Structures are given as structure tokens and as C-alpha cells.
Amino acid sequence: MSTINPPSAAKLSTTVIDHSVKIRESSIGEQCEILAHTYMEYSELGDFSYLGEYCHVADCSIGKFTAIANHVRLGAPNHPMGRPSQHRFTYCPEYYDSDLQRDAGFFAQRREQRVTIGHDVWIGHGVTVLPGVHVGNGAVLAAGAVVTKDVAPYAVVGGVPARAIKSRFPPDIVTRLQAIAWWHWPFETISARLSDFQDDDVVAFCERCETAHEC
Incomplete structure (x- = not known):
């Protein structure tokens, strides 16, 4: 699976x-x-x-x-x-x-x-x-x-x-996180971006992911 x-x-x-x-x-x-x-x-x-x-x-x-x-x-x-x-x-x-x-x-x-x-x-x-x-x-x-x-x-x-x-999170952030769907990324990508996941600034996380076109 x-x-x-x-x-x-x-x-x-x-x-x-x-x-x-x-x-x-x-x-x-x-x-x-x-x-x-x-x-x-x-x-x-x-x-x-x-x-x-x-x-x-x-x-x-x-x-x-x-x-x-x-x-x-x-x-x-x-x-x-x-x-x-x-x-x-x-x-x-x-x-x-x-x-x-x-x-x-x-x-x-x-x-x-x-x-x-x-x-x-x-x-x-x-x-x-x-x-x-x-x-x-x-x-x-x-x-x-x-x-x-x-x-x-x-x-x-x-x-x-x-x-x-x-x-x-606010509704717009929820929508953005759902679209990013990071859980489907290869784990190599998740590991490389570990510092992003450790940051409480979720807005910045969304912006970085959207800019990098990971979603």
C-alpha cells in the first residue's frame, strides 16, 4: 500500500x-x-x-x-x-x-x-x-x-x-495545508526540509512550500 x-x-x-x-x-x-x-x-x-x-x-x-x-x-x-x-x-x-x-x-x-x-x-x-x-x-x-x-x-x-x-489553524491555512499534502512527499524531501517542519510559523511554511511547488 x-x-x-x-x-x-x-x-x-x-x-x-x-x-x-x-x-x-x-x-x-x-x-x-x-x-x-x-x-x-x-x-x-x-x-x-x-x-x-x-x-x-x-x-x-x-x-x-x-x-x-x-x-x-x-x-x-x-x-x-x-x-x-x-x-x-x-x-x-x-x-x-x-x-x-x-x-x-x-x-x-x-x-x-x-x-x-x-x-x-x-x-x-x-x-x-x-x-x-x-x-x-x-x-x-x-x-x-x-x-x-x-x-x-x-x-x-x-x-x-x-x-x-x-x-x-484559520480556514485559509487549512485549505493551503490540504493542497500542499506534504504527507505524500518522498521522505527524502521531508528530511531535507526538517527545519521547515520544526518552525511554528505555519504561514511561512505554506509560502515556502507553495513557492517551491512541492504541492
Whole structure:
């Protein structure tokens, strides 16, 4: 899934996955890190993104350069509230009677309600993101938030349920950063411009990038 070709193994480390991690039908990008006791299923993790300890990621697409803290739950599944019973015997009856078959349609619907996490997103400790939510590039999900609705690019949200706190930057800067899309640059370019990324003057960053036609 990666589009970045690192110059050499000597300059960039490989993807690191702790031996306790469990992965089911998922793809992992280049230069990623997945820490202990994390579980991924039916998901994608973009280049240079990392997952903390004790995370559970299901039915989720995660962009590049995204930082995810410990105890985060992405794609926490819902029970069937519209049925006479919400209990799992309605969709996993085989747990209780081996002659019965699970509800394949129910699980197909779960697969379709994917969470989408953009590029350069910061997800704080203990965040839960519910199925079908889209989180825009550059957003921040504050620690402990329960995210039930889409999050705009570069927005900071927090609380239960999560609500907008502020935007990291004015709308024009958000638009410019989205157009620059530095997360798609070759990492050699990012490395060469490290000092630009270390500068808090985001307006100057945009001007330099636009002048250099990196976007």
C-alpha cells in the first residue's frame, strides 16, 4: 500500500510490530510501529503511522504520519438495537448451538461501516471512534473522547460525545495545508526540509512550500 520508497535501510528503520500484536486481514505501511497487545482486523495502517499499546482497531483505514496513543478503540462495533434482542445470540448463535450459523449479513454491514482516519492525525489516550466516522487530515482527538460524528480537517475535538473545541489553524491555512499534502512527499524531501517542519510559523511554511511547488 506504500508509495514512499526509503533511500536505504541504513537511513530508515523498518516497520516494528511487537510480538504480542495480533493482526487479522490487515495491511501495514512502511516505517510503522505497533506496540504491545494491540489488535488489528480488516484495517489499513498508512506509512509512518504508529499505534500505542492495548489498542483495538477494526474496519478502519488510517492515513500516513498518524499518531495513536494507548488504549484507543477505532471502529468499536454496535449491537443491533433495532432487533427484539441486542444480545450476540442473534448474530453469533453458533456460540450457543453448533447447529446454527452466524448472521453473515450482519457482519457484512459491520465491514461496510468503516472508520476513516486521515493523514497527520493525533489520537489521544483512551479515545473511542464509532463505526462510520471520518476524521479529517491534521485533526486532534483529545484524550478520552468518544467520537460519534465526522471531524473536520485540523479540528480539535474532545468530550463525551466529542464536540469541536477549536481549529488548529484559520480556514485559509487549512485549505493551503490540504493542497500542499506534504504527507505524500518522498521522505527524502521531508528530511531535507526538517527545519521547515520544526518552525511554528505555519504561514511561512505554506509560502515556502507553495513557492517551491512541492504541492
